[in-house]
Amino acid sequence: MAVPAPHNKAFGQAFLSAGLGVLAASETYPLPMSSSSWEPRLVSPFPSGLSTGSTGAQAMGEPTGQGPKNPHVSSVTVQLEMKALWEEFNQLGTEMIVTKAGRRMFPTFQVKILGMDSLADYALLMDFVPLDDKRYRCGGHRVAHSSGDFKSFVFTETQFTAVTPYQNHRITQLKIASNPFAKGFRESDPDSWTASAQPLPSVPARSRSS
Amino acid sequence: MAVPAPHNKAFGQAFLSAGLGVLAASETYPLPMSSSSWEPRLVSPFPSGLSTGSTGAQAMGEPTGQGPKNPHVSSVTVQLEMKALWEEFNQLGTEMIVTKAGRRMFPTFQVKILGMDSLADYALLMDFVPLDDKRYRCGGHRVAHSSGDFKSFVFTETQFTAVTPYQNHRITQLKIASNPFAKGFRESDPDSWTASAQPLPSVPARSRSS
DNA sequence: AGTTTGTCACCTAGGTGGCAAAGT
């Protein structure tokens, strides 16, 4: 499904995947028990590279590594919300725009956490896993924990490429079609974008103030 | 400046004052060094009573109690932002609406913190001090600290009465005049509200959808 | 007697992609 890059513009790249960790800890994070969403802002410079690697992580809900020994943690399961939408993007090759001021992700990384003990305290961590072996400028400060009280989940459907302008017009159209904030751009036929790289039909500059 | 209560409605009352504490602690709260604002939501039931007491706390920026021994804390000064606006409200008797879902304060409790050591870690606390001796249902869980590492500031200008509907129309008009979110109500002459308790000039039900 | 809920018009705040121009 190779689509020609419509603009001859930026191509800063980095295939990443969003992951979630759960561990028992001494600190309390008041969170809704049913569903939680993270809205990290994607800030440039973002870890970038050019290779198109892919993780070997298991599919949704499957923890990496051996099971934790702490029963409060071992019983926890995490489900990705909007899984169908994530997969739809992933089939086209999800792109996320990064800006200096920071940019929301869309789709949003939102999960449902099941199997928690309502009397226990948990700590939740969310991070980005670089899919290539390029330098990861943002971090390396992973918290060290005993293997018994930690359980992490990787969702390969959420992998994406960090870009400045969009590269694939079908991604743009899918964002416009599925993101409520981009409703204002829902007019033209989505199919007219898949083959050609023509500029927009020159919307005739609607009434401006003054 | 006694103004008759225009509605014969609620009068759930409680005179409070917002305060700010600063203490050196082991935890880091990433905050802008220059100015910070708190947006606690005022939730009913709110500590209520009927007496119109007043605190004996010092004016703005003056810490209560003896000075702390920790130099990182003793050098700290706190300034109330929008002091003139707070005083304007306070002269009329500030009212804050409380609702079950929680309601923003206006004016916002916003302060500028000066004299912090950029290398040290601080913890900031903000709470409400009841001005009457009625039961304070929300709390009593004040953190105990050694007297040396704590410094608290009380701003008497920020005292207010918790209400469900507004009691003083001049407060309502001042909120409308000064809160950007209430711009939609800026039309009528403010002075026409000070004396009478007449209902609104019956805005003739502007065009409704359907 | 007081609170809660709902609806209303109007506003702020800020998230969308597009585009052109300037910056690096």
Add this chain to the structure above:
DNA sequence: ACTTTGCCACCTAGGTGACAAACT
């Protein structure tokens, strides 16, 4: 070659007080 900035129209989200009705 790529990033940043600024502007645009259009949208979501939610903060305002007013008011009426229902609730407790």
